[in-house]
Amino acid sequence: MHVQRVRVVKDALDANNTIARANRADFDRAGVTVINLMSAPGAGKTMLLERTLARLEESPDSPRVGVIEGDVQGSLDANRLIEFHVPLVQINTDPGFGGECHLDANMVRTALPSMPLDDIDLLIIENVGNLVCPAEFRVGEDRRVMIASVTEGEDKPLKYPLMFRTCELVVINKIDLLPHLDFDLEQFVANLEAVHPGIQHLLVSARTGEGVDAWCEWLVGTRQRRAVPA
Amino acid sequence: MHVQRVRVVKDALDANNTIARANRADFDRAGVTVINLMSAPGAGKTMLLERTLARLEESPDSPRVGVIEGDVQGSLDANRLIEFHVPLVQINTDPGFGGECHLDANMVRTALPSMPLDDIDLLIIENVGNLVCPAEFRVGEDRRVMIASVTEGEDKPLKYPLMFRTCELVVINKIDLLPHLDFDLEQFVANLEAVHPGIQHLLVSARTGEGVDAWCEWLVGTRQRRAVPA
Numbered sequence: 001m002h003v004q005r006v007r008v009v010k011d012a013l014d015a016n017n018t019i020a021r022a023n024r025a026d027f028d029r030a031g032v033t034v035i036n037l038m039s040a041p042g043a044g045k046t047m048l049l050e051r052t053l054a055r056l057e058e059s060p061d062s063p064r065v066g067v068i069e070g071d072v073q074g075s076l077d078a079n080r081l082i083e084f085h086v087p088l089v090q091i092n093t094d095p096g097f098g099g100e101c102h103l104d105a106n107m108v109r110t111a112l113p114s115m116p117l118d119d120i121d122l123l124i125i126e127n128v129g130n131l132v133c134p135a136e137f138r139v140g141e142d143r144r145v146m147i148a149s150v151t152e153g154e155d156k157p158l159k160y161p162l163m164f165r166t167c168e169l170v171v172i173n174k175i176d177l178l179p180h181l182d183f184d185l186e187q188f189v190a191n192l193e194a195v196h197p198g199i200q201h202l203l204v205s206a207r208t209g210e211g212v213d214a215w216c217e218w219l220v221g222t223r224q225r226r227a228v229p230a
Numbered sequence: 231m232h233v234q235r236v237r238v239v240k241d242a243l244d245a246n247n248t249i250a251r252a253n254r255a256d257f258d259r260a261g262v263t264v265i266n267l268m269s270a271p272g273a274g275k276t277m278l279l280e281r282t283l284a285r286l287e288e289s290p291d292s293p294r295v296g297v298i299e300g301d302v303q304g305s306l307d308a309n310r311l312i313e314f315h316v317p318l319v320q321i322n323t324d325p326g327f328g329g330e331c332h333l334d335a336n337m338v339r340t341a342l343p344s345m346p347l348d349d350i351d352l353l354i355i356e357n358v359g360n361l362v363c364p365a366e367f368r369v370g371e372d373r374r375v376m377i378a379s380v381t382e383g384e385d386k387p388l389k390y391p392l393m394f395r396t397c398e399l400v401v402i403n404k405i406d407l408l409p410h411l412d413f414d415l416e417q418f419v420a421n422l423e424a425v426h427p428g429i430q431h432l433l434v435s436a437r438t439g440e441g442v443d444a445w446c447e448w449l450v451g452t453r454q455r456r457a458v459p460a
Contacts, residue, residue, distance in 0.1 A: 040271040041361050041390065042382025072362060072392075076385050099392060101331055101362035129389075130360055131271050132302060132331035151381035151404070152272025155306050159359075160271065162302075162329060174381070180410045182437070207412070 012104075016137050019105035023112065023140025030117035033063075033223045034125065036139055038163065039147035040156075041129030044173040046077045047206040048147060048215070049126060053084040055216045063121035063223045068111050070128045072099035077126065089114045093128060102133035105140060122223050131160040143222055147171045150178055154188035161195040169200050171215060176205040242334075246367050249335035253342065253370025260347035263293075263453045264355065266369055268393065269377035270386075271359030274403040276307045277436040278377060278445070279356060283314040285446045293351035293453045298341050300358050302329035307356065319344045323358060332363035335370060352453050361390040373452055377401045380408055384418035391425040399430050401445060406435040 027034050039045050056062035066087040069078040078090040089111040093100035127134040146167040148156060151174055157164040204211035257264050269275050286292035296317040299308040308320040319341045323330035357364040376397040378386060381404055387394040434441035
């Protein structure tokens with residue numbers, strides 16, 4: 001059974017890549033930079049988004065942002081972002097057998113007619129909370145960002161290497177809790193470097209706001225770098 | 231593509247249940263009670279196992295325990311348990327396309343020849359850290375236990391309802407961090423009750439040891455309840 005399942009999923013990944021390229025073409029036509037934001041459940045993706053949208057609202061030069069929220073069920077995360085008046089689409093992955101554990105390119109494609117691509121510069125896609133399968137499905141994004149919470153332990157890059165290897169940036173979140181944990185930050189960064197040499201990381205507390213400026217600069221910079229013709 | 235994938239996975243679930251029943255028959259023959267231990271990455275499954283094995287070692291009346299460790303890659307968790315001299319098997323789910331995100335019945339079946347079922351009373355299977363797919367695959371277990379860390383937020387039962395609905399016990403872990411979090415324990419328990427009315431929960435800090443006695447009593451009690459003929 002196991003071998004058969006892998007083969008089928010490989011076929012699904014081929015189909016996924018085809019649809020991801022179609023999404024990519026639509027994003028390019030509209031000039032939209034797309035971030036695929038991934039993490040384990042409860043690492044702080046939505047709270048970082050809240051802080052990010054609040055920060056970007058403060059400056060008239062900020063890129064215009066749209067958000068796609070991916071969840072197994074419900075719209076709790078999308079509801080938390082309603083106050084920011086950005087285009088917001090909720091994808092639920094649960095029509096199947098208890099909920100898909102990741103977003104795929106076709107799910108994102110299904111959401112695009114509801115997202116006014118011509119009116120935004122930056123699309124942030126908050127994936128389903130999971131450190132395995134989201135890394136396997138491209139959705140047409142420019143950049144992949146991962147949030148790792150310091151409460152999860154320093155061994156996570158070694159245990160979920162594909163996720164840490166597939167990202168351009170790791171946001172190390174909840175650093176306000178460091179004094180209360182046995183977490184070894186130096187060891188975490190060494191583990192990160194072992195699975196993804198040279199990868200950039202940022203130290204952030206979405207709760208206290210520490211490091212959120214640097215994160216927003218990275219985000220805006222990504223958009224600007226993309227806008228410069230090669 | 232999406233509809234086709236769901237159908238294929240449903241077939242895989244049927245096959246999975248067939249193998250789970252075969253595992254179950256083997257466990258019954260050997261008189262072994264089996265716990266499927268699930269959580270998000272970094273919620274504290276392995277640390278709770280460390281505390282559990284240490285506690286059970288202290289009493290000569292304790293059930294004899296075996297452990298199966300499920301991880302995408304590596305044997306970091308199994309290595310942490312070596313000092314306890316219990317039968318220990320590591321399953322890696324990564325022969326596929328980057329790692330399966332859950333254990334299935336066939337993976338557990340593959341591990342059974344390495345596990346001396348006749349020499350143990352209680353088999354604890356530590357699943358891959360993930361709140362979605364592990365809930366969908368029975369492996370032949372008697373009981374499903376979930377660990378929810380207070381650092382993950384009080385909304386998790388509403389966002390991952392299948393996981394919380396499929397368990398007989400939720401261990402609420404890392405309660406030593408409560409003074410440093412905005413976590414609303416009462417709201418979490420209300421959310422838990424909303425998706426799984428009447429489910430039992432225990433408050434635990436694997437780090438400080440608080441609540442570990444009650445957890446071990448539950449575990450030993452599960453074994454004893456099962457041993458009484460119906």
